[in-house]
Amino acid sequence: MRTPHKNLCLALALSTALLSGCASIVGDSSYPIAVSSTPGGASFEVKDSTGKVVHSGITPSTVTLKSGEGYFDGAEYTIAFKKDGYADQEVKLDSSLSGWYWGNILFGGLIGMLIVDPLTGAMYKLPEEANAQMGAQLVGGDAGKDLTLLTIDQLPEAQRDQLIRIN
Numbered sequence: 001m002r003t004p005h006k007n008l009c010l011a012l013a014l015s016t017a018l019l020s021g022c023a024s025i026v027g028d029s030s031y032p033i034a035v036s037s038t039p040g041g042a043s044f045e046v047k048d049s050t051g052k053v054v055h056s057g058i059t060p061s062t063v064t065l066k067s068g069e070g071y072f073d074g075a076e077y078t079i080a081f082k083k084d085g086y087a088d089q090e091v092k093l094d095s096s097l098s099g100w101y102w103g104n105i106l107f108g109g110l111i112g113m114l115i116v117d118p119l120t121g122a123m124y125k126l127p128e129e130a131n132a133q134m135g136a137q138l139v140g141g142d143a144g145k146d147l148t149l150l151t152i153d154q155l156p157e158a159q160r161d162q163l164i165r166i167n
Contacts (some may be wrong), residue, residue: 031067033093034129035079036060042083042134049076059132067095067124074124081132089132095124 035044037059046055046063055063069075074095081089152160
């Protein structure tokens with residue numbers, strides 16, 4: 001025969017098992033992302049999938065972003081980097097399925113797998129870092145962004161004489 005104390009413990013254990021998901025217990029629904037650039041000191045804006053700016057700052061920095069965007073929908077972000085004298089860069093951050101989500105088969109059950117983890121976003125994870133390689137410094141600010149192509153017929157005779165055939 002069970003005592004009220006044992007019944008209460010059993011009820012608490014059962015409700016904990018049924019109302020939790022494995023990824024929400026072990027994982028998280030928000031992740032710190034190390035944002036950096038080469039060279040450092042670039043300004044950046046983090047935009048969600050709707051184009052709304054959710055964070056901005058100067059590299060290096062750490063931002064905390066949600067991994068889920070809705071029921072069974074992982075978050076996607078775009079980080080735009082800008083630095084005077086360098087070409088602008090964009091980096092995409094996509095969430096991916098967390099390995100802990102599959103722990104629901106053992107620990108969280110169907111409620112964790114189909115309700116808790118998808119609603120909280122804990123079934124997804126984000127990369128630990130985002131880095132932009134700003135490339136070579138542009139000479140004169142915007143110099144190097146325009147390219148003009150000419151045929152040999154458009155060159156003056158003096159420049160044609162200086163050409164070297166390579167094939």
